[in-house]
Amino acid sequence: MSSIYHFFFSLVKTKSEFVRVDHLDNFPFDERLLSCRNKGVFPDLAIRISKQGETYSGGELIELKDSKTYSVASFNSTIPSSRKKTTDIIVNTNSLIYKQMREKGENPEDLPERQVFYLVRGRKSGCVKVCLVHGSFFETVQIKNLIQQSFAQVLEEGLMTSGEHLSEEVQQKLTELLSRQDYFRRVRDVPNASVKLRFRIMTEVKAQANILDSRRYPQIKENSLNLILPLHGNREQLLEQFQSVGKEENVPEAFETICFKHPLNGDFLVFQTMLLNEQG
Numbered sequence: 001m002s003s004i005y006h007f008f009f010s011l012v013k014t015k016s017e018f019v020r021v022d023h024l025d026n027f028p029f030d031e032r033l034l035s036c037r038n039k040g041v042f043p044d045l046a047i048r049i050s051k052q053g054e055t056y057s058g059g060e061l062i063e064l065k066d067s068k069t070y071s072v073a074s075f076n077s078t079i080p081s082s083r084k085k086t087t088d089i090i091v092n093t094n095s096l097i098y099k100q101m102r103e104k105g106e107n108p109e110d111l112p113e114r115q116v117f118y119l120v121r122g123r124k125s126g127c128v129k130v131c132l133v134h135g136s137f138f139e140t141v142q143i144k145n146l147i148q149q150s151f152a153q154v155l156e157e158g159l160m161t162s163g164e165h166l167s168e169e170v171q172q173k174l175t176e177l178l179s180r181q182d183y184f185r186r187v188r189d190v191p192n193a194s195v196k197l198r199f200r201i202m203t204e205v206k207a208q209a210n211i212l213d214s215r216r217y218p219q220i221k222e223n224s225l226n227l228i229l230p231l232h233g234n235r236e237q238l239l240e241q242f243q244s245v246g247k248e249e250n251v252p253e254a255f256e257t258i259c260f261k262h263p264l265n266g267d268f269l270v271f272q273t274m275l276l277n278e279q280g
Helices: 004-014 096-103 145-164 170-178 181-185 235-248
Strands: 034-037 046-048 048-053 055-058 061-067 084-085 114-122 125-133 224-231 254-261 268-272
Touching: 004 046, 004 055, 004 125, 004 224, 004 235, 034 096, 145 170, 224 235, 235 268
Parallel strands: 061 114, 125 224
Antiparallel strands: 034 046, 046 061, 048 055, 084 114, 114 125, 224 268, 254 268
């Protein structure tokens, strides 16, 4: 987990840029911390992995979500999640992500599963909110179950409209077959058709998970930069790690530590600093 703290403190050091840059893609991220950087492809950023004895740490995947309102931008490429398998983002050794990581001297296979974070920025009336938030804030139902239950609703609606009947066993089998997200990434080529078809899943954040909403999450102040982590009885450990990396990074900023309850997924811990000083 310490690598995400290093990344967060690198944001703190250049936090005024969140007010200045028009697009998050143009933010001056510390390239020394990254193993890859993309645009329009998940992940937008990946933190380098590091070997610690016989194990590996780091490797977090980060997707940028930029909005000119206080609503979280929709997820157009992948359904938000707390973790992703490396094989889900690297299809083969010819992929751009794989090549970038290898060029940085990293073997992607060393870390088969990686944590996911979302760097969310919202702007409204000249004010800015920035949150580096763990994917579990958005993934409150496993992706497979989310897709499966969504298709079950479509199937139920279709059967009700048509008056047709399928046994519960057949309905369950159909929804299970369609519950794999990778099916929708492939282009479908139908004989004699002059176009190809690709189904695309878009994900929108519900109101109760809109971290930028001041009414639901007053803890996230305007003109603030926030690191938001799931809190599962390890508050003191998270505090200790955060403070330790802060000293290592020699960041003199004062941080407010806040706890709040997610309406669907338990407690979260926030480390918050203001983007602007008192003089702006």
